[in-house]
Amino acid sequence: xxxxxxSSQSDTSKPSAERQRRLAAVRPRLLAFARLQxxxxxxxxxxxxxxxxxxxxxxxxxxxxxxxxxWVFGILxxxxxxxxxxxxxxxxxxxxxxxxxxxxIEQQFQSSGRWTDVxxxxxxxxxxxxxxxxxxxxxxxxxxxxxxxxxxxxFTMRELMxxxxxxxxxxxxxxxxxCWVILHRGxxxxxxxxxxxxxxxxxx
Amino acid sequence: xxxxxxxxATRLMSKNLDAPLGFQERMSLKFxxxxxxxxxxxxxxxxxxxxxxxxxxxxxxxxxxxxxDQTT
Ligand SMILES: [Zn+2]
Numbered sequence: 001x002x003x004x005x006x007s008s009q010s011d012t013s014k015p016s017a018e019r020q021r022r023l024a025a026v027r028p029r030l031l032a033f034a035r036l037q038x039x040x041x042x043x044x045x046x047x048x049x050x051x052x053x054x055x056x057x058x059x060x061x062x063x064x065x066x067x068x069x070x071w072v073f074g075i076l077x078x079x080x081x082x083x084x085x086x087x088x089x090x091x092x093x094x095x096x097x098x099x100x101x102x103x104x105i106e107q108q109f110q111s112s113g114r115w116t117d118v119x120x121x122x123x124x125x126x127x128x129x130x131x132x133x134x135x136x137x138x139x140x141x142x143x144x145x146x147x148x149x150x151x152x153x154x155f156t157m158r159e160l161m162x163x164x165x166x167x168x169x170x171x172x173x174x175x176x177x178x179c180w181v182i183l184h185r186g187x188x189x190x191x192x193x194x195x196x197x198x199x200x201x202x203x204x
Numbered sequence: 205x206x207x208x209x210x211x212x213a214t215r216l217m218s219k220n221l222d223a224p225l226g227f228q229e230r231m232s233l234k235f236x237x238x239x240x241x242x243x244x245x246x247x248x249x250x251x252x253x254x255x256x257x258x259x260x261x262x263x264x265x266x267x268x269x270x271x272x273d274q275t276t
Contacts, residue, residue, distance in 0.1 A: 022267070029264035069265040113209025121245035127252045131259050140256060158222065159257030165222045176223075184218040191249050 013060040019068065023052055026069050030076050036144050037080050037156045038087075047083050051076040077161055084153070084171065093172075094150045101148055101185055108188060121191070124198060139197035143190055154179060155186035208232045210243055217247045221254050
């Protein structure tokens with residue numbers, strides 16, 4: 001039998017030195033992303049490791065339609081989804097009851113439904129400048145960590161992974177309506193936390 | 205049209221980022237935002253938080269050299 005290398009399996013195209021350097025450079029950012037999403041440092045290490053291995057193995061599949069780092073991020077997102085599914089299967093998702101959250105949100109509104117004085121939103125300044133500020137991202141990071149686990153999972157699936165609420169329902173096994181409720185709570189909590197951190201930082 | 209207060213308005217702003225609002229919901233939100241400065245700020249900030257997720261990834265996945273040309 002002739003033994004031509006099977007192009008789908010051959011590793012004739014190992015990543016170039018350039019790509020290897022870029023993989024090493026993007027690794028810390030992959031880790032930061034995975035940690036926010038999985039909220040478990042060692043699991044995040046694992047998925048990033050797997051994603052990097054896959055990127056090396058499937059090097060030939062990169063077609064240059066998007067940036068190389070974006071392609072690697074796509075691989076990571078799939079690995080994260082697998083990991084979330086595994087967490088769910090193993091019963092590692094916290095139950096949905098959240099009395100503390102309800103209480104924290106109660107504090108933001110009067111019984112009439114108006115904002116309370118302490119919670120009423122203040123201006124954050126120019127949104128463009130906010131997103132380009134390193135400080136904002138530090139505050140964002142610490143506020144994400146402060147979110148309750150179950151809210152953070154749904155929130156990051158929506159806002160970091162870009163899944164639709166329909167997809168999230170299927171992954172999380174909840175009703176879409178429930179998903180909107182959780183996202184609403186997450187946004188209210190995160191908004192309050194960001195405002196506190198961001199404005200106090202800005203006034204330093 | 206149903207009048208809504210701030211709490212309900214924030215629910216509609218949030219939902220608006222995930223799914224199309226119904227006509228009634230859209231009108232209620234629009235009307236409330238026209239009257240309430242605090243909720244207008246909240247709406248901008250929800251939007252910013254929504255954009256932050258994308259920005260986070262773009263920032264993270266930008267190549268080490270050459271600047272990305274996305275301006276939005
Ligand atoms: Zn209002």
